[in-house]
Amino acid sequence: MDILITGLLLGGIYALMAMGLSLQYGVARIMNLANGEMLVVGAFAAFWFYTVAEISPLISVFLISPVVFFANWLIYRFMLQPLVKRSKSQGQLEVDSILATFGMSFILVGLMVAVFGGDYFNYTFLAKPVDILGNTYAANRLVAFGMAILIGSLLYLWLNFTRPGMAMRAVSVNPDAAGLAGIDVQRMSALAFALGGAVTAIGGGFISTFQTMDASIGILFTMKALIIVIMGGVGDIRGTILAALVLGLLETFIATVIDPGLTLAAAYLVFILVLLFRPQGMFGRKPS
Amino acid sequence: MNNKDWRNLGLAALGLAIAACLPLSGNGYYLTIGVTIAMYTVLATSWALFSGPTHYISLATAAFYGLGTYVVAMGIDDVPYVILLVIALGVGAIAAGLVGLATLRLSGVYFVIFTLGLAEMTRQVVTWIQSNWGGHQGNYVLTDITEEMIYWQLLAVAACVYLVGWLIGRSRLGFALKIIGNDEVVAAHSGINTARSKVILFMVSGMVAALVGAILAPRWTYIEPSMAFSPMLSFQVVIMALLGGVNRLWGPLVGVIPFTLLWEAVSISFPNQTLLLMGVAFLLIVYAIPHGFVGLIEKYNARFRGDG
Numbered sequence: 001m002d003i004l005i006t007g008l009l010l011g012g013i014y015a016l017m018a019m020g021l022s023l024q025y026g027v028a029r030i031m032n033l034a035n036g037e038m039l040v041v042g043a044f045a046a047f048w049f050y051t052v053a054e055i056s057p058l059i060s061v062f063l064i065s066p067v068v069f070f071a072n073w074l075i076y077r078f079m080l081q082p083l084v085k086r087s088k089s090q091g092q093l094e095v096d097s098i099l100a101t102f103g104m105s106f107i108l109v110g111l112m113v114a115v116f117g118g119d120y121f122n123y124t125f126l127a128k129p130v131d132i133l134g135n136t137y138a139a140n141r142l143v144a145f146g147m148a149i150l151i152g153s154l155l156y157l158w159l160n161f162t163r164p165g166m167a168m169r170a171v172s173v174n175p176d177a178a179g180l181a182g183i184d185v186q187r188m189s190a191l192a193f194a195l196g197g198a199v200t201a202i203g204g205g206f207i208s209t210f211q212t213m214d215a216s217i218g219i220l221f222t223m224k225a226l227i228i229v230i231m232g233g234v235g236d237i238r239g240t241i242l243a244a245l246v247l248g249l250l251e252t253f254i255a256t257v258i259d260p261g262l263t264l265a266a267a268y269l270v271f272i273l274v275l276l277f278r279p280q281g282m283f284g285r286k287p288s
Numbered sequence: 289m290n291n292k293d294w295r296n297l298g299l300a301a302l303g304l305a306i307a308a309c310l311p312l313s314g315n316g317y318y319l320t321i322g323v324t325i326a327m328y329t330v331l332a333t334s335w336a337l338f339s340g341p342t343h344y345i346s347l348a349t350a351a352f353y354g355l356g357t358y359v360v361a362m363g364i365d366d367v368p369y370v371i372l373l374v375i376a377l378g379v380g381a382i383a384a385g386l387v388g389l390a391t392l393r394l395s396g397v398y399f400v401i402f403t404l405g406l407a408e409m410t411r412q413v414v415t416w417i418q419s420n421w422g423g424h425q426g427n428y429v430l431t432d433i434t435e436e437m438i439y440w441q442l443l444a445v446a447a448c449v450y451l452v453g454w455l456i457g458r459s460r461l462g463f464a465l466k467i468i469g470n471d472e473v474v475a476a477h478s479g480i481n482t483a484r485s486k487v488i489l490f491m492v493s494g495m496v497a498a499l500v501g502a503i504l505a506p507r508w509t510y511i512e513p514s515m516a517f518s519p520m521l522s523f524q525v526v527i528m529a530l531l532g533g534v535n536r537l538w539g540p541l542v543g544v545i546p547f548t549l550l551w552e553a554v555s556i557s558f559p560n561q562t563l564l565l566m567g568v569a570f571l572l573i574v575y576a577i578p579h580g581f582v583g584l585i586e587k588y589n590a591r592f593r594g595d596g
Contacts, residue, residue: 031397033404083574094397095343096574099530102523103570110564216563219519223405230398259416268409271402272390279394 003252005137011248012145013207015152015241017221018228020200022240025229027172027192029090030080030097034105035225036218038068038197041108042204043213044116050123058143061205065198072197075104076190084189105218112215120214144206151202156237168192200225223264227271233280246270300450308443311436319435323507325548326442327500330449331521332529332540334496337453338489339526340534341465344396347522348387350407352380352494354517356501358414361427361511369431369506376502377495384494388487403522411517418513426512433506441503449496453537456492461485520566524551527569533580542581 017039024032042064049060083100087093130139159165170178171188179185207213228247232239247270254266310322331349339346356376363372387406391399456462464485467475475482505511524547532543547569554565577584 031400091343091396094395095345098345098397098400099570100574103567103574106523106563106567106570108567110561110567113560113563219404220408223401223408226401226404230401259420262412262416264405264409265412265416268405275390275394275398275402279398 003256004249006256007249007252008245009137009141009145009248010252011245012148013203014224014228014248015244016148016203016206017200018225018232018240018244019152019155019237020196020198020203021222021225022229022232022234022237023192023196023199026234026236027168028076028080028189028196029084029093029175030076030193031094031101032193032196033098033101033222034108034218035101035196035200036220036222037105037108037112038072038200038218039204039207039221040112040213040215040218042068042201043208044112044121044204044215045201046205046208047121047123057205057209058147061202064205065202068201069194069198073190073194075197076193079104080193081186081190084186105222109216109218116215120212123208138210140209144209147206148203151199152237152241155199159237164188164191220264224267227267227274230279231270231274300447304443304447308440311439316435319439321548321552323435323439323442323504324552325544326439326446327504328525328528328544328548329541330442330446330500331497331525332532332544333446333449333453333537334493335525336529336534336537336540337449337456338486338493339529340539341462341469342486342489343469344392344486345400345526346403346490346493347400347519347526348384348403348406348494349497349525350517350519350521351403351410352383352497353501353521354407354410354414354513355379355383356498356503357505357511357516358501358513359498360502360505361429361516364427364429364431364505369433373499373502376498380495380498381491383498384491385487387494388490392486392490393483407517407519407522411513414517415513426510428510429505430509431506435507438503438507442500445496445499445503450537452492456489457537461488465489523566527566527573530573531569531577531580533582535579536582539580539582542585 017035020038021032021035024030024035042061045064046057046060049055049063050057055063079100080097083096084093087096130137130142159169167178167183168188168191170181170183171185171192175185175189178188224247228240228243231246232241232243247267250270251263251266254262307322307326311319313319331353335346335349338344356379359376359379360369360372363375367375387402391402456465464475464480464482467478467480468482468485472482501516508515528543528547529540530543531547532541533539551562551565555562573580579586
């Protein structure tokens with residue numbers, strides 16, 4: 001029971017960061033390997049606001065996310081859009097965007113190490129115990145989980161019941177046809193990329209309330225987000241959330257029962273199973 | 289073989305002979321740099337054998353290299369060194385084969401993601417196995433193998449890699465891979481078993497990485513998982529190979545030498561800025577020199593000849 005709840009709480013956070021990546025890859029077609037660094041940027045910012053200005057992460061994430069949104073929009077507009085334009089095929093774009101976002105991720109880590117140093121950082125926020133079904137859990141994890149559900153639902157509703165959301169889904173299904181239907185594909189892609197970055201940074205802000213981080217931890221989060229996105233099916237918010245919960249549960253199970261040092265190995269186990277049996281994602285249909 | 293092939297072979301042999309004389313200079317620092325350059329040359333060239341024609345970016349080098357190092361670290365007390373090298377080759381081939389079978393049937397993105405975390409995952413598993421059944425985390429590697437011997441071994445491996453690369457380039461397998469890299473659908477329709485060709489070549493590059501790891505193991509006296517499986521190695525190899533250019537067999541070498549020297553200089557003066565250097569190098573490759581130094585050289589060569 002303890003494993004179940006801890007796992008679900010962890011999975012909720014994973015869902016938040018993976019939703020960002022899912023938007024970026026599903027709509028903007030950019031496999032963003034600097035995604036984890038955006039998360040660390042969000043975490044750093046929340047840490048800074050809390051320790052220096054004593055602003056609660058619950059408020060500061062809403063100050064951070066517009067900045068990150070704009071920064072990601074600039075990155076897409078000026079660094080990634082030229083790659084989209086020059087690429088002749090999806091494969092070429094994938095190779096280029098992978099290398100370019102690797103470059104960005106190293107530069108971000110390098111800058112963060114230069115500015116903040118390579119030390120671990122953490123702070124105490126809402127570390128009060130809360131009792132659920134006889135076991136105690138930290139309040140900050142519950143808050144983070146609640147926020148993940150809130151943002152996930154908002155995103156889902158927005159994508160499915162508004163016009164811009166529908167346009168975004170259309171681009172995700174087929175960019176060429178979406179263009180013919182009068183959708184500004186480039187603008188939608190930039191929007192999706194920026195939105196994805198902002199969602200990931202919000203996730204980072206909440207993760208920092210209970211997890212110790214350092215500047216170079218981003219790649220681990222990228223890795224997990226990638227596995228979740230593939231498992232859930234690219235561009236599928238429902239699938240992403242479910243996949244994140246599955247991964248959270250499995251990781252908690254392996255960390256508790258076998259060894260806490262094997263969490264990435266647990267993620268790989270899921271990854272291999274997905275690749276072997278359902279490479280199109282949990283809800284995906286087989287390509288004909 | 290025509291005249292041009294003989295000329296190239298002669299040049300390669302000459303270059304190798306000159307390189308082999310380096311330890312005679314008696315300068316320890318040059319030798320250390322020489323070992324590093326030889327190591328990256330072998331790794332980057334064998335990486336380019338697979339990733340050059342297929343455009344699949346492999347980040348698994350560190351995982352195979354670490355496995356090779358670990359084979360030597362665990363067996364050095366009981367098994368002769370030469371046999372350990374052979375075992376490392378086998379382990380590398382098997383590991384690469386398994387990874388290839390799981391991922392290379394699918395699109396390139398899955399492959400990149402899978403290899404991205406592979407070194408870290410292998411490290412976790414090796415650490416776990418060692419702390420549960422091995423009793424201790426690290427191993428001592430005490431041998432009488434000197435730096436010169438490591439250097440010469442690496443040169444010999446480099447010669448083999450160039451030879452194998454040249455043979456593959458002339459074989460049906462090499463031709464198949466070029467078609468796969470251009471258009472996988474076309475390749476499949478012309479009767480090429482695309483998955484098999486990719487897995488075979490990936491195994492070759494995995495074997496070489498494991499062998500290099502095994503050869504370099506005696507350089508350290510004490511080996512623990514976090515040293516053997518350093519994920520940075522994979523990225524360095526990718527940068528060097530792409531910086532040099534992967535469309536020619538000698539391309540990676542053109543990237544390895546300047547980048548290694550630059551890396552050494554930066555890590556001595558600004559040890560915290562190596563990450564920035566890597567980031568900048570990646571962006572350079574994508575935005576400024578997509579075909580590497582070799583592409584630049586060939587472009588200017590063509591212009592020069594066109595004018596004259």
